[in-house]
Amino acid sequence: LVTLSEVARAAGVSVLTVSNVLNDRGRVGEDTRVRVLQKVAETGYQIDLTARNLRRGRTDTVALIVPRFDHAYFGDLAGQLADAFAAHGRHLVVEQSGASLEGELAALSQARLRTYDGVILSAVGLRYADLDRISVATPIVLLGEQEVPARFDHVTMSNVEGARMATAHLLAAGARRIAVLGGADGADEVTMSTQRTAGWRAAHAEAGVEADETLVVRMEPLEADAARETAARLIAERADIDGMFAVTDQTAIGALAGLRDAGVDVPGRVQVIGFDDLHLGRHVSGGLSTVDPGTAWIAEQSVALLEARMSGADFAPRHLMSPARVVPRATTRSAGGREG
Amino acid sequence: LVTLSEVARAAGVSVLTVSNVLNDRGRVGEDTRVRVLQKVAETGYQIDLTARNLRRGRTDTVALIVPRFDHAYFGDLAGQLADAFAAHGRHLVVEQSGASLEGELAALSQARLRTYDGVILSAVGLRYADLDRISVATPIVLLGEQEVPARFDHVTMSNVEGARMATAHLLAAGARRIAVLGGADGADEVTMSTQRTAGWRAAHAEAGVEADETLVVRMEPLEADAARETAARLIAERADIDGMFAVTDQTAIGALAGLRDAGVDVPGRVQVIGFDDLHLGRHVSGGLSTVDPGTAWIAEQSVALLEARMSGADFAPRHLMSPARVVPRATTRSAGGREG
């Protein structure tokens, strides 16, 4: 409502002077500075960031785009990214791609990306072709497990390795019939499910145990409700199951509930391990065993990468993979107990 | 990079024509329309939303501002709001106020609010004075339990009533020494903690049971880690406790973990009830008993209110309160078992 020029007129100076005062650009006398600031306060002037952004050609804002707001993993990730960006004096906003009207990456969304100085895009659920269609000037860092066009910076988790470690952990603790909740066999696709299932397979091969492919259980979507039903059904059908590797903590929590519904002792009869190291996982069932996919590392690296791009650094696209580690807690045997 | 006028020049028409084509404003011949669209595709033109926003004076975007990204309640809320706004053809972005450099509502934040057509501001943790300082043209709907300046639209939960119902539920199931995790006595402050503690008191009065004020346990912040330790310590110190009302589900989940650490049977020896009806609550400990504060209702009403304001409706500020109901699940006795 009240603009720079109005403040300028009120203070009897030019707009430049007001602008200089507000942006602390020093070239201003102390007396006028005071007078201007007073008028600013009096009029209740608020800068119009849209206008500033247009003029400056940047917004000082970065966006994180996630498939869904209500998945705990993305909440944890967003929190960590926000902290990291704040340290760089940058503002983070989060957008959801999943429920958008025009689908993932329609024309409008592309234009929206341009309104940010940089974007961290969680590509979970996006196809290679969708990503390949993206062409914006805005620096983008891709997150997620799938294959992405080589021209993008990409930070991902050690999905295969993490899953292998999780499964090896179960095998070492004596499990022999380990179901994969949310698994997928697809050799052609590279998704979170296929990668983590590959890790499950690798662990079996390594241990010399035959992997029972009928224990790879698809699940769509990967949510706790579905996991609960699936786990209960599965354990009723297959009494020989003595381990469950849930491809995410969210599904692991659902699976634990399903096993409890079925009266199955965990970790006595069936051991359960998840993937993600959700913060809340520490507190369910005495502590959910899981794989820490290095979320903190991912946040740091993504921010560093994006900051470098935003400051114009020119280097070949980087493809980084976080280190994973097993976090044994109460739902698997071997180590037992809680940690952290 | 490529602007409207460049497209216009390439197509041999004026910028207006290009603009008209892109905005489907009909006043354009079919042949030129095709030619323009072709040039748009060729050049890879992308509209500059910042420029459009400046010119139009609106952004078609609304913001939800939450204290923290990594609190499950806000994830759930954001998901529901996004759906509701999508139905109105509106875009939602989420910002975090907690970790901002300049604190909750410094000058910059105020300016940021102006960049949205409307704002839903979760006021949890903001003081009355902070809110009173807000003066923007942008329509704002406040969410949260505390007192807010009357000039704001405000949607809140039935905190006292919900807490009363939760406590009554415990009392009806035989609990007599009910601790309030995250409670607060402060008669002068109106916060989530004080409100919910007031409900706890009301239920006792109603049932003719003396409320033991030494069982009101402050906790800051309201997080699962702290709740776990607090609950374990509390039960060790006070063997007479037979019920816990945790002021949020997140703390309830922590409390359950703490009780489990201490080897306490739930709901046999101690019954536990939370508040929020987090989705994940269904799956912990066989189902966390809780209070559904009407999050869905809150989302609907906030959106309706904000849409009305954004379309210029002029009415007295509204102060709405959602209906709450107890959701008995496995951590309290009476009803027992799980539900939906």
Place this chain on the structure above:
DNA sequence: ATGAAAGCGCTAACAG
């Protein structure tokens, strides 16, 4: 130390 004027990329009013 301050001012005048140009222009960021777009849309809207007014002509033709």
Place this chain on the structure above:
DNA sequence: CTGTTAGCGCTTTCAT
């Protein structure tokens, strides 16, 4: 049906 022109509110040369 299409073009010309004038800004939206700010920052930024270039002058003074």
